[in-house]
Amino acid sequence: MHCTDLTSSNLSSEGAASSLMKAGSSKANIARSENSVYQVGTPLARARATMADPSPPSREILSLSDLETIASRKLPRPVWEFFSSGATTQVTVKENSSAFSKYRIIPRVLRDVSALDTTISMFGEKLSFPLCVSPAGIQAMAHRDGELATSRACARVGVNMGVSSYATYSVEEIVAAGRSVGSINHAIQLYSMNDRLKEEAIIQRAENAGCKAILLTADSPVLGVRWNETRNGFIPPVGLGYPMLDRTSDDIQAQSHGDGFAAFNSSSHCWETEIPWLRERTRMEIWIKGVLCPEDVEMAIEYGCDGVIVSNHGGRQLDETPATVDVLAACAAAAKGRIRVHVDGGVRSGNDIFKALALGAECCWVGRPVLWGLAYDGERGVQLMLEILKGEFARCMQLAGCRSISDISPSSLGIFRADGPLARL
Numbered sequence: 001m002h003c004t005d006l007t008s009s010n011l012s013s014e015g016a017a018s019s020l021m022k023a024g025s026s027k028a029n030i031a032r033s034e035n036s037v038y039q040v041g042t043p044l045a046r047a048r049a050t051m052a053d054p055s056p057p058s059r060e061i062l063s064l065s066d067l068e069t070i071a072s073r074k075l076p077r078p079v080w081e082f083f084s085s086g087a088t089t090q091v092t093v094k095e096n097s098s099a100f101s102k103y104r105i106i107p108r109v110l111r112d113v114s115a116l117d118t119t120i121s122m123f124g125e126k127l128s129f130p131l132c133v134s135p136a137g138i139q140a141m142a143h144r145d146g147e148l149a150t151s152r153a154c155a156r157v158g159v160n161m162g163v164s165s166y167a168t169y170s171v172e173e174i175v176a177a178g179r180s181v182g183s184i185n186h187a188i189q190l191y192s193m194n195d196r197l198k199e200e201a202i203i204q205r206a207e208n209a210g211c212k213a214i215l216l217t218a219d220s221p222v223l224g225v226r227w228n229e230t231r232n233g234f235i236p237p238v239g240l241g242y243p244m245l246d247r248t249s250d251d252i253q254a255q256s257h258g259d260g261f262a263a264f265n266s267s268s269h270c271w272e273t274e275i276p277w278l279r280e281r282t283r284m285e286i287w288i289k290g291v292l293c294p295e296d297v298e299m300a301i302e303y304g305c306d307g308v309i310v311s312n313h314g315g316r317q318l319d320e321t322p323a324t325v326d327v328l329a330a331c332a333a334a335a336k337g338r339i340r341v342h343v344d345g346g347v348r349s350g351n352d353i354f355k356a357l358a359l360g361a362e363c364c365w366v367g368r369p370v371l372w373g374l375a376y377d378g379e380r381g382v383q384l385m386l387e388i389l390k391g392e393f394a395r396c397m398q399l400a401g402c403r404s405i406s407d408i409s410p411s412s413l414g415i416f417r418a419d420g421p422l423a424r425l
């Protein structure tokens, strides 16, 4: 265990509360976290209090947006803002989601969709539908079981998981947690580090633990500017460590999140040095996370990488980069099947997954929805989130007349243009 008990109901523990107070949050915000969501004076809580037989969670939580609302009420303000915010003016974080609504699904009718196949393969094994969980750090702030709960939930639903270098549990524990309940593969997220020996140790530990790929985060030569972290003086609660980075709770408490990042991360990273260096040290696949243009897809191919994730880090790095869904088609076209193309950023529904596949992605990844699920109900909350997406995606495929993933194509989509009716892609 690398953390104290930090679930929503326990965030009031002295350590967490004092740390968050130190981090600049108000007493009112701390008090919010002392209540379970149903005790807060929300309309939902009041309605629930009048019910003799409360509805099961599945009736309350019908969408990822429902989960987001509950998480926003349940988490202390500085934690909520750390999870949900993007960089500076929030343009990219907002557009990542809203850009999906420019696209419309064009169904084909009178097709037999009674036998549906939503599976794809990754690392030689099947995923139950085209989704993976993006590496997102410090998950024990959302629920004490953090990444262990996420790993188990992914295994139960049949999707793969990215493990952040900022995980609050070790990669060995995270992989073991998932495999204890089902079939799952993991990929380790890696930053280019000043201390190459430490970076090498992370790679070896991940490979020995059974990870199948490195996700080299390419969009972070320096940390994005996040006003919420500065305003809140954000520091994770006392008791949490980053075991993959060899950082204890005491280390973390001693500096700001931004200073901690700057201390280990190398801003001199480049294709010529990183990729050959990694190739010499691992048999794991190498994926580049954070690609936003066809030119960098070409670079990844040239350097023999196995995949790219079209990503802008959920809008947390450079603000005013394009929504990932809007650059996806160009990136997929450049790949011409020579490298795997996945995407993350703003995916919030099964329809979004369908649209991303129609635009050329093989698979989508989600970041924040995992944190919402954790905040709601730990492992069960993440499982619920994944099952909602899976159910929505399956229903979308059937209603669009697609029996299998290969039926989803650019002809399944239209796009709004300013100058006329819906245009075909």
Ligand SMILES: Cc1cc2nc3c(=O)[nH]c(=O)nc-3n(C[C@H](O)[C@H](O)[C@H](O)COP(=O)(O)O)c2cc1C
Residues within 6 Å of the ligand: 082, 083, 084, 096, 134, 135, 136, 137, 164, 165, 166, 189, 217, 289, 311, 312, 313, 314, 315, 316, 344, 345, 346, 347, 365, 366, 367, 368, 369
């Ligand atoms: C709280 C938080 C922490 C994150 N930590 C990391 C990280 O340590 N490394 C990384 O490459 N990406 C990190 N990401 C970015 C995610 O991997 C992913 O690209 C992004 O969340 C996808 O967008 P979405 O949240 O809209 O689904 C983080 C995202 C969030 C929200």
